[in-house]
Amino acid sequence: MKIALFIPCLVNQLLPQVAIATTELLEKLGHDVILPEGQTCCGQPMTNSGCFNEARSTVMKLLNAFKGVECDAIVCPAASCLVAAKENFHEYDNSPEAKAVIDKLYELTEFLHDVAPVDSFPRAFPHKVSLQLSCHGLRMLELANASESMKPGFNKMAALLEKVPGVEILYPEPRDECCGFGGTFAMDEGAVSAKMGNDKAQAHANTGAEYIVGFDPSCLMHLDGLIRRRQLPIEIRHLAQILNDAI
């Protein structure tokens, strides 16, 4: 497939290793990967704060970067940015071109699980991983069944990791409580955000896992900052990094 990468600003600037892993992984899986120019932020910091006027030019800039780009799918390794982009594109632009872009948007886990499924990952990753089920991917993209819901259980991230030999999957307790990042929430509500994050990081560490693996770089970055501050014996990894090493 021809895939256009959607690399949100945070990943581009602070976590390029996640985007590099995404690129290499998709290429190894036989896809043709391109990076449309002129991408910027999805507008989430502004629209999440209610500031829709302030977000307009940013969101349109990003949308325009994808309009007319020839590809089968637009793939993003950051769940909450993807959700925000989808909603925001829709908010500001109702044109058929915008709809064509929106219809092609996929989060990486979703893409690898639903659109271009992968049979197996040949190389072993003999480690314990604790899954970070970040809220937007979980409840807005339904990458896994949320614990509040009594629908039959499923978990797309776990399904992918189960195909990697040697991976042992663990879950923190509570399994899918918010880590407290919440975009500007981490700045506005510092104390609660840190408390939520510390509880979450500790819950991950309590599983005995060596890595926290997730699909949302922003939550992972927040947890990483707290883990290093408290020197917990666990590290963060994006799903793309694990899968890229396993192929």
Place this chain on the structure above:
Amino acid sequence: MSQAQTSVGHAEKADIFCKDEARVDWHSKALWLLRQKRDRAAAAVPEWEELRTLGSEIKLHTLTHLPQYLEQFEANCQKNGIIVHWAKDGDEHNRIVHEILSKHQVKKLVKSKSMLTEECHLNPYLESKGIEVIDTDLGERIIQLNKQPPSHIVVPAIHLKKEEVGELFHEKIGTEKGASDPTYLTRAARAHLREQFLTADAGMTGVNMAIAEEGAIVVCTNEGNADMGCNLPKLTLHSMGIDKLIPNKEAASVLLRTLARNAIGQLITTYSSFYHGPKPGGEMHVIIVDNGRSEMLKDKLLAESLKCIRCGGCMNTCPVYRRSGGYSYNYFIPGPIGIAVGSKHDDTNTIPWACTLCGSCTYVCPTKVPLHNIIAYQRRLKAEAGKLPYGKAGYMPMVGKLMSSPTLLNCAMSVARFSLRYLPGSMLKPFAGAWGKYRELPKAPASSFEAWYKKNRSK
């Protein structure tokens, strides 16, 4: 612990609450226990998700046909001998209640839990008129004795530890000093409350559901206190918001199945009583209150918040509520539903931001109130009214400008990356605000992905 002060923003109050980490852990755990009980109770009902859909549809249907159901309800109430009153706001509600009580020369009123009377500030109003008001729900009585508002809509004294209740009871109702055994304290409270029931001139309750087809009201309690208050005195009053209406008994049966399960994991509230009319020789009044509800109904999204059946499930699951306490919300209803219906009343304009938009509340809600969408919308309403908290009005336009310009953003981020790599952390932390106060700053990479891509992939 501080009570509701309306001039201090949520973050600041939460910050104070968070200072006592052991207490936060205890508070969070107590509520999470309810969430776990709820999960078990819900999982035991194979058609749980269908019940939620049905509950949502029932409430939405009633809300969209409200005038017709209100009329039907009033007519059927009157047929049953119930006297119906209409109040456009809290003041009118309180006046009506006072009129009824003074006509019957009521000196002491026993009341069962009702968030609506909290909303109308009924207790202080009646007390100012010389009427003694006794809250009879155990939790309510505890906080009444402690001179506090509820910190949760279902478990109103959840913020108090049993030792604190023991001390309070020792002081107010003469239990033994140092006694904190819940059974002992509950027994003592029962004896104390029985005394109140027997000497009261009138009883008052909230309403969980009002059945239009029957002209009947449903009151749910676990302690039977509403029934004591309804059955002992001859005069009873029942206050309800217009949003409490449902069409028929079948609708009640759906909502009754989810209400207690979602609240505390119980199959049904121990006393789920239907009242169809006054007892012989008695008088039964129903006061139907609007107080801003029909205004909310005009907005499609805000209207959905009126589907709420006040189970409290969204508070128990909310990770922010559990770690910031019920008194940090600047509204008498805290947590997600408090933000959804109370943002307008918060003068600090901060409560819509007391949320990470994680969506857990929306998924937990038995009537599918889209809480996180409403909360996000409340932020937008504040922004549009020029009421942004935390300095956002100042910096958001700059963020907007920065983010919309790849050149500016690249430039700023290279500086940031450079600083993160080469300046000592201690120099940066003061500049990194709340982030750096609690966390290590991100480890900065040498270059952006875009630069990597240009170098390694451009043909």
